[in-house]
Amino acid sequence: MKQVDKNKFSFSDQVLGEELIFLLTALNISKAGLTITDCSQPDDPIVYCNKAFENLTGYSREEIIGHNCRFLQGNDDNRQEREVIKNTLHAGEECTIEIRNYKKNGSLFWNELHLKPIKDDLGKLLYYVGVQNDITRQKLADQQLRIERLKVEKQVLGHTYNFIENNNLLNTFLETVNESILILSRDLKILKVNTSFLKTFHIAEDEVLNQYLFEIDHCRWDLMNLRSLLDQHHVNDSILEDVVTRVGKKMLKVKISQIFLEKELNIILAIEDITELKEIDRRKDDFLNVASHELKTPLTTIMACIQLTQRMIPKEADDKLKDTLTKAKEHIDKLEHLISDLLDVSKIKTGKIELSKGAFNLDAMVFHVADQLRKAHSNYTINISGYASNYYVGDKQRLEQVVLHLLKNSIKYTPSGGNINIHLSRLSDFIKVSITDYGLGVDYQHQKKIFENFFRVDEVQKQYPGIGIGLYISDQIVKNHGGTLWVESAAGEGATFSFTLPLKFKNDDKENTDL
Incomplete structure (x- = not known):
């Protein structure tokens, strides 16, 4: 039997069985859409798809890897079909089912889905192979x-x-x-x-x-x-x-x-x-750009004055004065972060945001950010599981900004004393970071809009004020790394924000690999 290079797929550290190698060799040239999900990872993420699946759905490979297959179902109910799939996966059995799915452009197609389990010699479920065929034309006859x-x-x-x-x-x-x-x-x-x-x-x-x-x-x-x-x-x-x-x-x-x-x-x-609205939006961006730059200089001066005053006041000075200066410094820090975010928005809009790529330990970076927030929010429990990569080439500061914002969001919308779970994983030639909370959640109708600039859900805005740029900036940073950021949630049931990053940048000679 012709051997397939394991590194080409790299589903996990498990050894690829002969049956899986045979399937990959045969089906990778098939006109049918093919996916493979890793049953050892939380939520059974897709770790492989062929070109036919990209053509079928309109999504690129970068947008597919790391997702659960249900992302094709959109907001469609499909209750009966979902239950069949759920029971099949739970039992580790094989099945064929017809289900309504949606392409990237929003168009409906009928998918004839065949699910086949891949098990090891001991009967342990390793992967699920999904073969998809568009049968919409046949259905249209009805x-x-x-x-x-x-x-x-x-x-x-x-x-x-x-x-x-x-x-x-x-x-x-x-x-x-x-x-x-x-x-x-x-x-x-x-x-x-x-x-x-x-x-x-x-x-x-x-x-x-x-x-x-x-x-x-x-x-x-x-x-x-x-x-x-x-x-x-x-x-x-x-x-x-x-x-x-x-x-x-x-x-x-x-x-x-x-x-x-x-x-x-x-x-x-x-x-x-929307010509006029676009022009108003452009003028707003211009104003924010100018205002942010104009505010940054005097704010830096004020911060320097406060720091100087803190050093100059005698040790026996009134504690109230010291507390006042400390609070003033904290609020200026917040304002500096806000102005920095606004400047990032301006750079993104003008295409001037740049990545300073270098090698760093991505897992250690996530642990460091989580540790910072544990100290600042000791009433929350932040758990980390899994492994992604100890060697990644990217912009460490920018990706740290993404993880920090997602974690702060989870804390913000989770009741005091709640749990927040971070899971790191390696999926084929991608890494995935998922952050799950059990707070307010995000209604389906808002799940794409929350990544838009300045978008805020009205009901949430009243209770949790903000200007709605953090997720927009995070999304753009991940995209600039060739990755995808998304949310899976239901209102009132918490949310899981996940992003994937390719281990090799497009147009990069150097591949991210573990040391």
Whole structure:
């Protein structure tokens, strides 16, 4: 049998069995999507995927490794299917199941999933191999699927099937919403538009109705980017939300879905002109950049004066004076950290944030940060388990900033006396750091938005003030290392923030390996 280089996969320190080697050799060239999950790690993370799985889902390998396979299920219920998968994994058995999954662009596809356990000679479960096939086309032959898809569309668009079917109500809806709305046939002929669309693009109704979308006068508005967007996301099979694109001089936020109109399945585009909002956002960034720089210099001077005063006051001075100076220094420290974060945001926006890469012990860095916070928050229990890497090439200071922020977040949203668990792991040619708390949790609808600049959940903001930049900065730092940061949570049930880092940077000659 042809041998496969173990280091190419490096699932764990366990020896690869003959059966696994055979499967990898055979299935790596398969057109079917292939994943392998490591059952020895918490939450069964994916440690291997083939190119076909990347093509199937739209996610890159960097975005896949370290996740549990359920990340493809989005917010879909799939209760019965999930229960079957859960029971199969628990029993260490083999099964085949059809389940609704979602690609990176948000489009639904039906996945025929075959799960096969890999065990050692003693029967201990080591890995699960998952083989995925897109069977959406077969499912589309069944009219019942259209009803199921319509339920998903109804959630995205916030309207009921009967509402869309009623033409009078549809017209009322089109003229009520602020977005520009187009309803297209499957071959992209314009069937309906609303007044907002006509005003936004300065075009008359008789110039667009019954015209093909890309035959409209391009001199007045450039549609090529929009066409590229539709082609890219295969609009006839997709549900797509909040994609920002440029059409001419306008910045547009586009939603794409499907509706039944006169018993025909058609395409609906909801377009919001965010050009002015983007300009306001740019001006805000400029202001924060200037303000942060202007504040930094006098703040440094104030800090120096306080430190000098602390050294100059006599030992017999009043304790109240000493406490006042200490508190003033602590608050200036907080303000300096805030200004530093704002400057980081500015650097990220302008692409000027740079990494100072060097070799360091990543595990030791995590232990050091955890130890710092244990001392500062002795009423919390911070546990660390696992192993990732004692030799990693990256920006130690920046990655320390990420771990520090994630841990501070966990402490902030966890009741006093709570537990926080850190798990370090090595998954194929990636390392993974996971931080779990049992605090407020994050509702599914906010789980992507919390990594946006200045985003704060309204209910949380009232109880826990902040400006919402820490997760944004952390996400960008991890991305600049070629990794991925994400959260798994449910409101009121705590949260697990995880990030993966490749052991070898793209365009790097030097690979991260253990000493």
